[in-house]
Amino acid sequence: MIQFCETTKKFMLSNATISYIIGVDAQGVLTHEYFGKAIRSVSKLGAMPEMTRNWEVQPIGDLDNLRNYSLGTVNQEFPTFGSGDFRQSALKVRFGHGGVNCDLRYDSYEILSEKHQLTTLPCAHAEEMGETLMIKLVDEVEQLEVKLYYSIYGEQPIISRSVEVVNASSQAIEIQKCLSASLDFTHGTFDFIHLNGAWGRERHIIRETIKPGAKRLASNRGITSHNQAAFIALLERDTNEFSGHVYGMQLMYSGNHVEIVEQDHYRNIRAQIGIGDDHFNWVLQPGECFEAPEAILTFSEHGLNGMSQNFHRFIENNVIPPQFNQALRPILVNNWEGTYFDFNEAKIIEMMDTACELGVDLFVLDDGWFGKRNSDNVSLGDWTVNREKLPNGLEKIAKHAEANGLMFGIWIEPEMVSIDSDLYRKHPDWVLNGYQKPLSPSRNQHILDFSRPEVVDYVFNLLKGSFANITLSYIKWDMNRNLSQVYSHYLLAGQQGEVPHRYVLGMYELAQRIRNEWPHLLIEGCSGGGGRFDLGVLSYAPQIWASDNTDAVERIKIQYGTSIIAPPSTMGAHVSAVPNHQTNRVTTLAHRANVAYGGLLGYELDITQLTDDEKACMKQQIAFYRKYQSVLQFGTFYRLLSPFDDDNEAAWMSINDDQSVAIVSYFVNQVEVSFPLRKLYPVGLLPEKLYKIESTDGKQQFEAYGDELMAIGFYVFPQLESDYSSRVYVIEMIEA
Numbered sequence: 001m002i003q004f005c006e007t008t009k010k011f012m013l014s015n016a017t018i019s020y021i022i023g024v025d026a027q028g029v030l031t032h033e034y035f036g037k038a039i040r041s042v043s044k045l046g047a048m049p050e051m052t053r054n055w056e057v058q059p060i061g062d063l064d065n066l067r068n069y070s071l072g073t074v075n076q077e078f079p080t081f082g083s084g085d086f087r088q089s090a091l092k093v094r095f096g097h098g099g100v101n102c103d104l105r106y107d108s109y110e111i112l113s114e115k116h117q118l119t120t121l122p123c124a125h126a127e128e129m130g131e132t133l134m135i136k137l138v139d140e141v142e143q144l145e146v147k148l149y150y151s152i153y154g155e156q157p158i159i160s161r162s163v164e165v166v167n168a169s170s171q172a173i174e175i176q177k178c179l180s181a182s183l184d185f186t187h188g189t190f191d192f193i194h195l196n197g198a199w200g201r202e203r204h205i206i207r208e209t210i211k212p213g214a215k216r217l218a219s220n221r222g223i224t225s226h227n228q229a230a231f232i233a234l235l236e237r238d239t240n241e242f243s244g245h246v247y248g249m250q251l252m253y254s255g256n257h258v259e260i261v262e263q264d265h266y267r268n269i270r271a272q273i274g275i276g277d278d279h280f281n282w283v284l285q286p287g288e289c290f291e292a293p294e295a296i297l298t299f300s301e302h303g304l305n306g307m308s309q310n311f312h313r314f315i316e317n318n319v320i321p322p323q324f325n326q327a328l329r330p331i332l333v334n335n336w337e338g339t340y341f342d343f344n345e346a347k348i349i350e351m352m353d354t355a356c357e358l359g360v361d362l363f364v365l366d367d368g369w370f371g372k373r374n375s376d377n378v379s380l381g382d383w384t385v386n387r388e389k390l391p392n393g394l395e396k397i398a399k400h401a402e403a404n405g406l407m408f409g410i411w412i413e414p415e416m417v418s419i420d421s422d423l424y425r426k427h428p429d430w431v432l433n434g435y436q437k438p439l440s441p442s443r444n445q446h447i448l449d450f451s452r453p454e455v456v457d458y459v460f461n462l463l464k465g466s467f468a469n470i471t472l473s474y475i476k477w478d479m480n481r482n483l484s485q486v487y488s489h490y491l492l493a494g495q496q497g498e499v500p501h502r503y504v505l506g507m508y509e510l511a512q513r514i515r516n517e518w519p520h521l522l523i524e525g526c527s528g529g530g531g532r533f534d535l536g537v538l539s540y541a542p543q544i545w546a547s548d549n550t551d552a553v554e555r556i557k558i559q560y561g562t563s564i565i566a567p568p569s570t571m572g573a574h575v576s577a578v579p580n581h582q583t584n585r586v587t588t589l590a591h592r593a594n595v596a597y598g599g600l601l602g603y604e605l606d607i608t609q610l611t612d613d614e615k616a617c618m619k620q621q622i623a624f625y626r627k628y629q630s631v632l633q634f635g636t637f638y639r640l641l642s643p644f645d646d647d648n649e650a651a652w653m654s655i656n657d658d659q660s661v662a663i664v665s666y667f668v669n670q671v672e673v674s675f676p677l678r679k680l681y682p683v684g685l686l687p688e689k690l691y692k693i694e695s696t697d698g699k700q701q702f703e704a705y706g707d708e709l710m711a712i713g714f715y716v717f718p719q720l721e722s723d724y725s726s727r728v729y730v731i732e733m734i735e736a
């Protein structure tokens, strides 16, 4: 899959779906030649013509031959600050002498017959069919070595990139910026999309035209954030969900991140992704190595759906822990919106009994089970059971679940501490703070200094002790504030710029220890809903609570946007009570479930208060979801109608691998008088096969061939008759 051509001095990573070509030019600069649809071989085509450009500068080297050459005009793989390329750089280093001019040239390469493993950070895994190209660049004067790793995975249209910076000099240096991927394009007419939002409104799709100048998207919140996903995609202007060239990048990282899109004065485009550099200064002592997170790149000529499907498959096969690949996720009941902090043993047991009656797989005890936790003011950090609420400990309820055939799961927020906690009273210096300034709270809580190994150790041991006597199948790992004051008493003054990244490393360390201790534990990531929905979390936790907003109407956009970067099998989606607790909106139970089928179905309300009719309806929903669980969770997912194009409608579908079963879901916000007719066009069916189409509300039933369904489409008729309604269609092949 990886070749180097001595004559053309080009590296080619290629499989049946994509090719990525890197060149070494006459100056030893590593050039970006191509990323896109697979090609068979590589010639000199693609090398940039040399030409004089006024006001560009020549790099150091053989000056007589360099009048026509400047780094500012070359498509590069890893541009550095202070090299004469005035565009956005991927690497900025302040050397021991204080200077910042960095000039990297090609040194050597290695082709490894396996996927490169990062040592300090999570990374994609490839059980088989992974190969890696390592290219070493050096700045000889500064004795700086940079290793660029590019991995390719069987026939998947994915390239992952990562970077190591090694200080081979005898003086300490400071890395001020080290991005994971930089992609240059010559004069393209691109749009770009990104996922932007807020708490309860995560990952809305924003599409913009690339204009001259640099646009910078970022999270400086210490976590991925509700506000900006660690993702960016460039798309040719006429690209839509089904056609057009798309280049997508995601970062496997859960802290500060940055995505930059720049169009320069020659209309060339540079797109970058990496660790956020606003609060990042990493001191590298002689001989030390810094590792940047892995970036996952994909190309699709089949529009945004194609890009998302590439990411989806890769996440399932190569990102989440392998033991969860294709493992059906449990249908759950969570008590949070049902009880908040107000519960006791009898209430939980009653909820468990109802959960059993409904036929779910897992009961999750959310916040409030520990310390003196009757509100969000107290006890974070004191991870021992609250005996007032649960006098017989976790053992009693966990055993009750087990005895009734339910799995048991529990909520934790291990990175946090309350001022009113035994932990804070004992270790006030374990909190990240503003040096001598008073602490600045958020949700009355503070952040433990996870850059400090003893803190991670302490939390792990405490959790291990608390869960020692129960059978735990699942944890919901929450994280409910941003990092604002980021001073660590553990690190030296000169290292304070390392704290945000060291914090993330500490969080990953805890996640890895939990994974090692309980390999089969299903972890659901959470950060006030979807504040940390990223590939870093997914590499430990195969699913993530997509949003604290459980309103079905708002959820359509959140789940639709999230599907840009992650599959339904990663998205927690619950049916909650009405009026909805976030929006006060009233929607039908059917509508709430129809939306939740687009992710991992759960129920989050006081199920002990359900009427018999509601119970009967939920039982049906659970039976339906269970019947089609594998297609809903692991089928190929297509976005059909965007709620971001037309605020009133949306549709999506999933289809199984043998194209025999598909579920199409259609949603409407407001019905209209003199309504426009709506046709749906399912995709991915086998043209010559006959299918039966049935809506779950019993309103539509017919038969048609795959080609007709895809080309002619079918009407949603009779039309939906009330606001906030939906229709789910099951499409099943009649003849095999």
Ligand code: DGJ
Pocket: 336, 366, 367, 411, 478, 480, 526, 527, 528, 529, 545, 547, 548
């Ligand atoms: C925020 C989460 O997103 C909610 O689901 C819930 O677990 C609360 N935290 C508990 O404090």
